[in-house]
Amino acid sequence: MEAASTHKPAYDRLAELKSFDETKAGVKGLADAGITHLPRIFHAPPHLLDNISPSAAHHPNSIFPIIDLEGASQDPAKRNAIVNKLSEASANWGFFQIVNHGIPLTTLDEMKSGVRRFHEQDAEQRRQFYTRNFSREIVAEYSAEVVKLGDLLFELLSEALGLRSNYLKDLDCGRGIQMVCHYYPACPQPELTLGATKHADNDFITVLLQDHIGGLQVLHQGKWIDVPPLPEALVINIGDFLQLISNDKFISVEHRVLANSRGPRVSVACLFGTYLFPNPRKYGPIEELLSAENPAKYRETTTAEYVCCGNDKGLDGSSTLLQFKL
Ligand SMILES: O=C(O)CCC(=O)C(=O)O
Ligand SMILES: [Fe+2]
DSSP: HHHHHHOOOOOOOHHHHHHHHHHHHHHHHHHTOSSSSSGGOOOOOOOGTTTTTGGGOOOOTTTOEEEOTTTTTTTTHHHHHHHHHHHHHHHHTTTEEEOSSSSOOHHHHHHHHHHHHHHOOHHHHHHHSOOSSHHHHHHHHHHHHHHHHHHHHHHHHHHHTTTTHHHHHHHHSSSEEEEEEEOOOOOHHHHHEEEEEEESSSSEEEEEEEEEOOOEEEEEETTEOOOOOOOEEEEEEEEHHHHHTTTTOOOOOOOOEEEOOOOOOEEEEEOHHHHHHOOOOOOOOOOOGGSSOOOOOOOBBBBBHHHHHHHHHHHSOOOOGGGOOO
C-alpha cells in the first residue's frame, strides 16, 4: 500500500475551482444550468454558518436604526436631531438606514432593474461589460446622486464627531466612489453557503442599495441582525477608515449576506474611499478628537497601504484594523 494515498484530499478542490473559473459564467451560470445541489467548492466552512436561520435575527435589540434626513439642509433644529441620531447609530451600530435622502425612488428602482437586466442577459452578452441592457445613463445618474448624498453625509458625520461641517470633506473622504453591483442568484441549498461571508468594508462609508429580497445581516452585540429591505431607503455603514480616523468613536461593523432560495437578489454598494486614484495623504486619528484620556489608537496610513494590507491578509474574518493598532 502506498503511504501517499492516505493523504489524498477528499476531492480535488483546485481542479474544481479551475474548471468553474473556465466557464467564465460565474455563479449565475450554475443557476442558469438549473443545478439542484450546491457544488462542494461553494460549501462554507461550518464556523461561517453560525446562526444562519432567520429566527436568529429576531433579537430584542433588532430595532435597526432608521434616520429620516428630511429637513437636514433647511432646518437647524431638525439637523441637530439628525446629527444626534447619526452619532448614536454610528457609535453603537456602525450601520443605519436613511430615508428622505433626496435620491428619487425612480432612480433607485431603475438602478436595481438595470443591474438585474445586466446579469440576466445571456452569458455571451454579459462578457462585454456595460452592454445596451445596462444603460450608462442610469449608472452616471445614480453615481452623481450618491456623490451628492455623500457630501451631505460627510457634513453630518463631521458634526456628529463634534468637528466643523467640512472637516471630513476636506480630508477627501467624499472624493471617490467605487461602485460594486452584486447579483446573488437563487441558491438551491442556502443552508450550506453564504451570499457574502462576513467582512467589514475598507472605506470611509458605504452607501448600499438593496432590493426587496433581504439577507443582509449585521453583527450587533454578538448577534446577527437583519437589515430589513425598504424600497425607499439606503443602507449606510461606517467603514474601517472612518473607524480609524475617529479613533474608534464610530465603528466599522462586520456584516454578511445570507444565501436564499426565494429568488435572485440585487444590491449596489458605493464605497467612499480614495484608493482608486493616487492619494499620498496619510490618515490617522483626528487630532481634535484626541486627549490625555483618549490617546491615538492607530498609526497613520495611506488608504492604498491599508487596502493592500487587507488584501494580503485575505478574507480570513479578522479585522485589518488590528494591524494598524498602536
Ligand atoms: O449585498 C449586500 O447587501 C452587501 C454587499 C457588501 O457588503 C459589500 O459590497 O461590501
Ligand atoms: Fe460590505
